Amino acid sequence: MLFVSFRAFLCGLLLLLFGTTHAQTTPPEPDLTAFYDQLNAYRTARYQPLPDLEALQLPSTFSGAELNALRLQDRHIVRIDLVYTAFKLNPTFNQRQLNLSRIRNLAAAVPGLLQDESVTWTLVEQTGCTSPSECQPFFHGFMVYVARHATAATSRADLDSLTRKLRLLEKKRPKASKKVQGKKVACNLPGSRFSNRQMARSLRRLYTCPQREAQLVKFQLTVDARGTIRTVKVLPTARPVCVPELEDAIRKSVAFASGFPIDRKMFAFTAKGAIRLPLGPLQLLGPPDMGFTSFALPDSAARLYRVFLKKKNKQHKNDYCEARITKKGELLAAADTAAEEPALPPDANVVSRVMQRHPEWSKEVVVTDVTGSMFPYTYDLLAWLQLSALEDEKTFVFFNDGNDQPDKDKRLGKTGGLYHVKTDSYEAIKNKLIETMKAGGGGDAPENDAEALLYAQHLAAAPDSAELILLADNYTFPRDARLLKNTTAHVRIILCGVRDYINPKYLALARKHGFSLHTIEGDIMDLSKLLEGETITIQGQQYQVTKDGFKLVQKT
Template sequence: MLAVFLRALLGSLFFVFLSGPIQAQTPLSEADLSAFYDQLNAYRTERYQPLPDLEAIRLPSTFSGADLQALHLRERHIVRVDLVYTAFRLNPTFDQRQLNLSRIRNLAAGLPGLLQDESITWTLVEQTGCNSPAECQPFFHGFVVYVARHATAATSRADLDSLTRKLRLLDKKLAKKKAARKKQGKKVACNLPFTQASTRQMARHLRRAYRCPQRIGQIIRFEMSVDEHGKTRQVRVQPNSKLTCPAELEEAIRQSVLFASGFYIHRRQFPFEVKGAVRLPLGPFQLLGRPDLAITDFSLSDSVARLYRVFLKKKGKRDYCEARITPAGELLADTTSPELVLPPDANVVARVMQRHPEWSKEVVVTDVTGSMFPYTYDLLAWLQLSALEDKKTFVFFNDGDDQPDKTKHIGKTGGFYSVKTDSYEAIKNKLVEAMKAGGGGDAPENDAEALLHAQQLTSDSTDLILIADNHTFPRDTRLLKNTTAHVRIILCGVHDYINPRYLALARKHGFSLHTIESDLLDLSKLLEGETITIQGQLYQITRDGFKLVRKT
């Protein structure tokens, strides 16, 4: 106990160096701390691997004030905290929960206000890859704290310069593509991916592999990610509240739908996405000649699609593809600037917009602070490539025009820049104006205030599209308490799992969520206690929202 007290005291002494978004608060009571703990995301993995796209600081379980000082919270803010430990128990009566609570309490003593900051995502990670003290010794035990740098006027100017250069480069490439558009290009070989068995055989294997109770008359749609060798990377069953065992169905599909190759184009094989459907209940006989299993569509990554013109065609009952390559296609195969490393879902805005051409009259509300720079570019690139047929309203917000964070008040932060037009140049100019006026400061931003501002600019019946940062939950969602707006949230930065707070927000207000992989609708119909599989991760609906309970 003395050692714990000294660590907490030392952490408090070093707190004078840690001034940032976390302010001193009254510590949680034991009951409140226990309730806080019970709502944490928790999953098991063989060995913990830090997220590649965020800056991670490791705090060992015996962290000191010097370790806390290394967080440099004057220049950065905390986005996420993972508490990592091993499942191995030398003593069967060992109480991991109490140890975890003690560690969280110690960390909170060194960083007052940490547990009250609703923008921070917490996760418990139990490692299962060791079975003895010697094996577990190299495994990390402690906190992994993910941080992001505060946006400043200087970082905003740098982002704006980079954005301008990237758009100029895209302009040049599009001009060359337009000049070459009349050329059909050279026809090259193209073969759809080969399956290891016929559809009938795969359906038969699926019936043997899936043993869960099945309701009559269900069509369950699924998506698969497959690598260039034909190996399945991931199976995702679309959310369906009537499906009894989504995880088991995903595993049965993984075992049954097997490919022998990648997507073959021009002497190369590429990774691909495949969509399909399963008819439940699975039976020994096909209903009216319709199979239990069907593969409905193939798609390629944007980079491959830019390089090759690929067309999926049908001749009789046979599906086939045609592909052509043009000089413009080769040129557009790489539209990224070498100065910027883009996140894996950097084109999420374009992908979602392309998936929903019916979204023609919605108002687009987007965060243009530093964390959203790659997605800001994606929005402009999509607008430049797809001519707007109707005038659309855009609201860009920068979280208060660079005013100090201590002067920002819920509902009165401002920093909004709006335009209603069908002109790409007018939209770009207004976005640049918003970026020049402010960089955002500390996270989180004022998304809810921006939504209400956008709603005032149009009719109540108009839907809103919010482009938001998955890693940072807005600080002002209480403003949406009485909103009647329907909001479609495009989540950027969904690389590990969806922030449960966004799931809870969508369920509470009837909003929809959209990622690069899927559309999440009707979350408000889910009941407390139910579980749902989203993009391979299992979530449980709780009294307070959602929590991750299993991670693939």
């Protein structure tokens, strides 16, 4: 956090730098204020960039050269976080005015940025420092998340990867009589820097929320290959807990010495654990109040190694693991290639999970974005279809956002790239999806979802009351949502890529049209019953209904 006087000097300098050159693109003050007031906002101890998106850092004191180096005008921005710290030396310091100034400067330098409806903006206030020296290493500025631009080359790569994965899936028919295959390799559980009792002692000191009723609270951590904790999440509980305080206490009480060590390599991993509340006095005997229950590798590593977690026994004083290298792992090792396929997102199986949760969705038309950003989820859809035989014909609509036509030529409602098939054959569905992917990869990040939905509604047996399922990217909101103004269809939106919170624009879309939203964690229904000003908690996050839709007001 910078000193107030220095901040004021920097603001004045930035205004001089950008005020004359970009004055014609600076939004009017009332428009900027209205834009700011509807921004998502949450607090966190210290900001952690999202691990699954490409993040570009733009310091709060950015120069024209730094801005030009990022080439923001040529990139597909999907999200912008304005990050700052809560600490201030002067009680009269106005953080709101400084934030407005920073957004004004960025908007002046990147024309059309504030008007781009596909970009999600978030204010993130860091609370984990209480002095200038402590706050100095904290990030201050804009974290800009961008999506890749789909090209013919990336489309071919996605298609090749999809067909490879499907061939492996189709061949995978393990025989129960066979023994576990694969050469045994070295494996150790991720090493914790603290014992369970030390973690419980730290947690008892940091977590002071009153808790009278006994319950077991489960939590989940994602950890990178270096052992750095990326995310901490307290899972839904039977009784109320102070979630932000508990997650912060867990983050400060847990430390790993490394990633998950297998075959002399380090891998990212997921760790699950449990905490017994209320926290009692430390006992010398009996189990501690906090401990880990399981560890898991991401899918990209699990394809290379089969890992078996074992409980302690006479030969092993502690829990341990065994690992065997797969055929794919042997091939990669023989080829001496260190390059792995990109790690799958945490909710890569959201489509199959939601479909399994709703077997009553039998007659709906399925509408699927098959552009590059949705690759893991189109594979999940096909994997689910292959393993669950279709009893009746079902209609599928696949769309690629315009058959690779240039972005500048795309017209609202007439972008095209729509393909459909009505069948009960998995092969026919797979072939139509592949045909759609071959015809185009998308180009820019926002897609023509609404155009595809209206096309699907026309194909339904009863268009006025059509039941549609849309697979949509949580962070790339459709460019053509306004086309749904008069739709009478009921749409169930399966949100893919929900990393830290649900895009409020999808909440607003569902509330406006009576749609339902579905994530890997649960179903979000009846949003249209909410009144302006109401606050609702969805999967641990708090959202407020506004005049324009929804905004995030607290992230746990």
